[in-house]
Amino acid sequence: MFKNKEEFKTEFTKRIIEGYGRPLKEAHITEKFMVLEKLIRDQAAINWALTKEEVQDSQQKQMTYFSMEFLIGRLLVNNMMNLGVYDIVKEGLADLDINIHELEELESDPGLGNGGLGRLAACFMDSLASLSMPGHGNTLRYQYGLFKQKIVDGYQTEIPDQWMSIGNMWEIRKPKHAVDVRFWGKVIWDDSTGRFKHVDAECIRAVPYDMPIIGNETTVTNTLRLWDAEVSTNIPTNKDFRQYSQEVNEICQNLYPDDSTLAGRTLRLKQQYFFVSAGLQALIKSHLRTYKTLDNFHEKNVIQLNDTHPVLAIPELMRLLIDEHDYDWEDAWDIVSHTMAYTNHTILSEALEKWPIDTMRALLPRVYMMIEEINRRFIGYVKEHVSNPDEVFNHVLIIKDGQVHMAHLAIVGSFSVNGVARLHTDILIHQEMKAFAELYPTKFNNKTNGITHRRWLAYANPQLKELLHDTIGDHWIKEPDELEKLMAYVDDPDIQKRFMQVKRDRKRILARYIQKNNGILVNVDSIFDIQVKRLHAYKRQLLNVLHIIYLYQEMKRNPEFRIYPRTFIFGAKAAPAYFFAKKVIKLINSVADVVNSDPETSDYLKVVFLENYGVTLAEMIMPAADVSEQISTAGKEASGTGNMKFMMNGALTLGTLDGANVEIHERVGDDYCEIFGLTAKEVDSLRQSGQYNAWDYYNNNIKLKFVVDSLVDGSWSASREEFRIIFEELMNYNDEYFLLADFDSYIKAQQDVEKRYLDKSAWAKMCLINIAKSGFFSSDRTIKQYADEIWHIQPVKK
Missing domain, CATH: 3.40.50.2000 (Glycogen Phosphorylase B;)
Incomplete structure (x- = not known):
C-alpha cells in the first residue's frame, strides 16, 4: 500500500505511461480514471490473496x-475510504492538477x-x-x-x-x-x-x-x-x-x-x-x-x-x-x-x-x-x-x-x-x-x-459525519450503536442549530441538481418531502400524489388556505411491462407541470420527479430529506431499507405501521415519527370481511371525490382517458391497497408534519433523536x- 501522496503520485504517473504510452499531461481523463480504479484494486489485491489463504489454511x-x-x-470512493487512502489520493491528484471529483463522476x-x-x-x-x-x-x-x-x-x-x-x-x-x-x-x-x-x-x-x-x-x-x-x-x-x-x-x-x-x-x-x-x-x-x-x-x-x-x-x-x-x-x-x-x-x-x-x-x-x-x-x-x-x-x-x-x-x-x-x-x-x-x-x-452506515452516513453525508465526530467522536463508524451517545446532545441549542445548517447545506446540493437536471427552482427552506423507491401499487406513490392534488385544489378553491412551502420529490422506476405503474409516473409529472407553473401556488408547492433513480442519486437524496415517505399498505412491505437511510440522515418517518417502520416507531416513539393509517390486522380484517367499498369513501367525502374526479375530468391532461386506468383501479376494482381508507388519516398526518416543522428547535431535536436511534438499523447488526x-x-x- 502506498504510504503517502508522494508514493501514490509516483505509482500513478508510472501506470499512466505503462498503460497508455503517453505522459500524464497528455492522458485523457478516462485514462486517468481507469488507471486510478485499477491502482486501487491492485492495492486491495494483496489483502484479497491473504484472506483466501488464511481462510483455506484455517x-x-x-x-x-x-x-x-x-x-x-459506485465503488471508487467507498473502496478508497475503506482502505483509508482517500485523503492521500485526493491530495496526490491535486498536486498533479487533477480534481478527484471529476474522476469520481466518470464512474457508472x-x-x-x-x-x-x-x-x-x-x-x-x-x-x-x-x-x-x-x-x-x-x-x-x-x-x-x-x-x-x-x-x-x-x-x-x-x-x-x-x-x-x-x-x-x-x-x-x-x-x-x-x-x-x-x-x-x-x-x-x-x-x-x-x-x-x-x-x-x-x-x-x-x-x-x-x-x-x-x-x-x-x-x-x-x-x-x-x-x-x-x-x-x-x-x-x-x-x-x-x-x-x-x-x-x-x-x-x-x-x-x-x-x-x-x-x-x-x-x-x-x-x-x-x-x-x-x-x-x-x-x-x-x-x-x-x-x-x-x-x-x-x-x-x-x-x-x-x-x-x-x-x-x-x-x-x-x-x-x-x-x-x-x-x-x-x-x-x-x-x-x-x-x-x-x-x-x-x-x-x-x-x-x-x-x-x-x-x-x-x-x-x-x-x-x-x-x-x-x-x-x-x-x-x-x-x-x-x-x-x-x-x-x-x-x-x-x-x-x-x-x-x-x-x-x-x-x-x-x-x-x-x-x-x-x-x-x-x-x-x-x-x-x-x-x-x-x-x-x-x-x-x-x-x-439493515444498511451499511459507512456508505449511507459516513461517506454520503460528510457534513453530518463532521458534526457527529465533533460531538461524539468517530468510534460509531466501527460500532454503530455508539450513535446512541448523541442522545446527550439532542437538547443542546448549538447542536440543533448546527444540524439544521447541515441539513440546509444538503438540501442546497440537491436543489442545484434539480435545477440543473429538471429546470425547476426549488426553495431550500421549504419542507423536502421525499418518496424514492420502486414504483408499485402497494408502495402507494399514488396516495402521495392524491394528497398533492388535494393541496392544490384547496389552494385554488380557497384563497385563504395556505401551507408552509413544500417540495415533493419522487424517484422511481416502473417495470417496463407494468402499465399501471408507468401511468402513475405520468400522473406525477403531469401534476408537476400544472402545479409548478401556476403563479398562484408555485411559491408554496413544487413537485419534482427525478429520473433514473439509483444508488448514486440516492446518496444525494437521503441526506437532503426532511420527511421520509414510507406509506405502503400495512402488511405489504416486507421491511424496506430506504426508511433506515432517511432516518440515519435525520429525517422524520411519515409512514404506516408496515415493515421496519414498526421497529423504527418502537425505537423513537410517537413523538419522533408520524404514523398514520390502518394497521396490518385492520387491513387483513377488512379484506377478509369483504365489506370494504371504495365508493362509500368516495361518496361520503367531498374533498376526496374532487381529488379522484380530477383523474378523469381533464385537470391533468387534455385527454380525459389518460388516467382512466388509475380511476378504474381505485373505484371499479375497489381500491386493492386501501388508499381511500387511509386518505383522511394521511392528510391529518401531513398537517401534523407541518406543525412540527414550524418549531425548529423541536424539529431539530426530533431529527437528532432519529439519528441517535438509527444504529440498530446498521447491517453490521444484521450480519x-x-x-x-x-x-x-x-x-x-x-
Missing part, C-alpha cells in the same frame, strides 16, 4: 450469498441490481468484510443491467444501461475457473454406471469475473463473483451456431427480461439456473481442493438464498452430489438441507415465483426430476406428521396446479427460513406460511434488515445476527 466455514442482484453503487453505477433486494445484498457484502467475516457473493455479470430511465413528455421510457461502456476495472476474469452449464436435452438411464445421464444437452460456458469486497479498517477482502456466459467448446451438433451464439449472449444481457412471453420466462429461468449451477460447481471444486471429500461440505459452507430466484440451488446441488459425486439420496439430502438457508422478501403472491412444469421439465430435465423426488418424499413426510394431510397439501405442495412453487421448495430444502422485519416474519409464521411453520417450527426466524444464529461463521483468523 479451514474456516464460509458463507456464499446467492442473489440475482447486487446493487453495489454497476447495473447489477434494481431495488431494495439488490441494495440489501450490497450492504451485507460491505458489513461482512468490515466485520472480517468470510462471506462472498454469487450472481450474474449483466451487460446492461435493468434499464436507464428517461422521462419523455412525462412518460417513462427505457434505454439500455451501458454501465460498462468504458469497462469495469474492479473485476478480474478467471477463465481457469470456468464451468459448463447444461440446458435442454433429455435424461436416460445408463446401465453401465447404474445412473441417470443427461444427454443431447446444450452446454454454455460460465466464466467468472471476481470483484474484491473491501472491508473498513480490516485486511479482510472478500469476493463478489459475477458469472458471464460464453460459447462452450461442447457446441451442440444439432444447433445453428448463430442461433446458439445469440442464446448464449442473451443470458447475461439484461437483469429481469420481460416475462410476458414464453421466451422471456424461459430466459429468466435460464438465468437463474445458470448462475446457481456455476456457483455450486465452483464451490464444490474449491471445497475438494482443501478437503478431498464432500461429506463435510455443509460443515464448511453455508449458502444464503436471497429470495426465490436462486432456489434452484437446492435441486441442483442434489443433482451434482448424486450424478457427479456418487452420493445416495439420503446422504445428499442431509448435506443439501444443512447447507441451504432461505430469506423470504415478500408475501405478495405475484412475487412468490412459480414456474410451469412444462417449461422447467424441458429446459432442465434432470433438475426437474430432482424436484419431483423432493416433492414425493415431502408428501410422505407430511402424511407422517399431520393428521389432516389432504387439507395441508393445498398450502405446502411443491408441485401443484401444473407449477413448481419455488418458495415451498426453498422452505423444504433449507435449514433456516427468515423474514426481514419482525412484522413480516410474524405474517409469514401466522398467516402466509402457517402450515409450513407448524411442520417446521424451528426453521423460522427473523432478521430485521452479526445471521453469523451467530444461522451461518455459524467466525471472523477470519489472522
Whole structure:
C-alpha cells in the first residue's frame, strides 16, 4: 500500500505511461480514471490473496450469498475510504492538477441490481468484510443491467444501461475457473454406471469475473463473483451456431427480461439456473481442493438464498452430489438441507415465483426430476406428521396446479427460513406460511434488515459525519450503536442549530441538481418531502400524489388556505411491462407541470420527479430529506431499507405501521415519527370481511371525490382517458391497497408534519433523536445476527 501522496503520485504517473504510452499531461481523463480504479484494486489485491489463504489454511466455514442482484453503487470512493487512502489520493491528484471529483463522476453505477433486494445484498457484502467475516457473493455479470430511465413528455421510457461502456476495472476474469452449464436435452438411464445421464444437452460456458469486497479498517477482502456466459467448446451438433451464439449472449444481457412471453420466462429461468449451477460447481471444486471429500461440505459452507430466484440451488446441488459425486439420496439430502438457508422478501403472491412444469421439465430435465423426488418424499413426510394431510397439501405442495412453487421448495430444502422485519416474519409464521411453520417450527426466524452506515452516513453525508465526530467522536463508524451517545446532545441549542445548517447545506446540493437536471427552482427552506423507491401499487406513490392534488385544489378553491412551502420529490422506476405503474409516473409529472407553473401556488408547492433513480442519486437524496415517505399498505412491505437511510440522515418517518417502520416507531416513539393509517390486522380484517367499498369513501367525502374526479375530468391532461386506468383501479376494482381508507388519516398526518416543522428547535431535536436511534438499523447488526444464529461463521483468523 502506498504510504503517502508522494508514493501514490509516483505509482500513478508510472501506470499512466505503462498503460497508455503517453505522459500524464497528455492522458485523457478516462485514462486517468481507469488507471486510478485499477491502482486501487491492485492495492486491495494483496489483502484479497491473504484472506483466501488464511481462510483455506484455517479451514474456516464460509458463507456464499446467492442473489440475482447486487446493487453495489459506485465503488471508487467507498473502496478508497475503506482502505483509508482517500485523503492521500485526493491530495496526490491535486498536486498533479487533477480534481478527484471529476474522476469520481466518470464512474457508472454497476447495473447489477434494481431495488431494495439488490441494495440489501450490497450492504451485507460491505458489513461482512468490515466485520472480517468470510462471506462472498454469487450472481450474474449483466451487460446492461435493468434499464436507464428517461422521462419523455412525462412518460417513462427505457434505454439500455451501458454501465460498462468504458469497462469495469474492479473485476478480474478467471477463465481457469470456468464451468459448463447444461440446458435442454433429455435424461436416460445408463446401465453401465447404474445412473441417470443427461444427454443431447446444450452446454454454455460460465466464466467468472471476481470483484474484491473491501472491508473498513480490516485486511479482510472478500469476493463478489459475477458469472458471464460464453460459447462452450461442447457446441451442440444439432444447433445453428448463430442461433446458439445469440442464446448464449442473451443470458447475461439484461437483469429481469420481460416475462410476458414464453421466451422471456424461459430466459429468466435460464438465468437463474445458470448462475446457481456455476456457483455450486465452483464451490464444490474449491471445497475438494482443501478437503478431498464432500461429506463435510455443509460443515464448511453455508449458502444464503436471497429470495426465490436462486432456489434452484437446492435441486441442483442434489443433482451434482448424486450424478457427479456418487452420493445416495439420503446422504445428499442431509448435506443439501444443512447447507441451504432461505430469506423470504415478500408475501405478495405475484412475487412468490412459480414456474410451469412444462417449461422447467424441458429446459432442465434432470433438475426437474430432482424436484419431483423432493416433492414425493415431502408428501410422505407430511402424511407422517399431520393428521389432516389432504387439507395441508393445498398450502405446502411443491408441485401443484401444473407449477413448481419455488418458495415451498426453498422452505423444504433449507435449514433456516427468515423474514426481514419482525412484522413480516410474524405474517409469514401466522398467516402466509402457517402450515409450513407448524411442520417446521424451528426453521423460522427473523432478521430485521439493515444498511451499511459507512456508505449511507459516513461517506454520503460528510457534513453530518463532521458534526457527529465533533460531538461524539468517530468510534460509531466501527460500532454503530455508539450513535446512541448523541442522545446527550439532542437538547443542546448549538447542536440543533448546527444540524439544521447541515441539513440546509444538503438540501442546497440537491436543489442545484434539480435545477440543473429538471429546470425547476426549488426553495431550500421549504419542507423536502421525499418518496424514492420502486414504483408499485402497494408502495402507494399514488396516495402521495392524491394528497398533492388535494393541496392544490384547496389552494385554488380557497384563497385563504395556505401551507408552509413544500417540495415533493419522487424517484422511481416502473417495470417496463407494468402499465399501471408507468401511468402513475405520468400522473406525477403531469401534476408537476400544472402545479409548478401556476403563479398562484408555485411559491408554496413544487413537485419534482427525478429520473433514473439509483444508488448514486440516492446518496444525494437521503441526506437532503426532511420527511421520509414510507406509506405502503400495512402488511405489504416486507421491511424496506430506504426508511433506515432517511432516518440515519435525520429525517422524520411519515409512514404506516408496515415493515421496519414498526421497529423504527418502537425505537423513537410517537413523538419522533408520524404514523398514520390502518394497521396490518385492520387491513387483513377488512379484506377478509369483504365489506370494504371504495365508493362509500368516495361518496361520503367531498374533498376526496374532487381529488379522484380530477383523474378523469381533464385537470391533468387534455385527454380525459389518460388516467382512466388509475380511476378504474381505485373505484371499479375497489381500491386493492386501501388508499381511500387511509386518505383522511394521511392528510391529518401531513398537517401534523407541518406543525412540527414550524418549531425548529423541536424539529431539530426530533431529527437528532432519529439519528441517535438509527444504529440498530446498521447491517453490521444484521450480519452479526445471521453469523451467530444461522451461518455459524467466525471472523477470519489472522
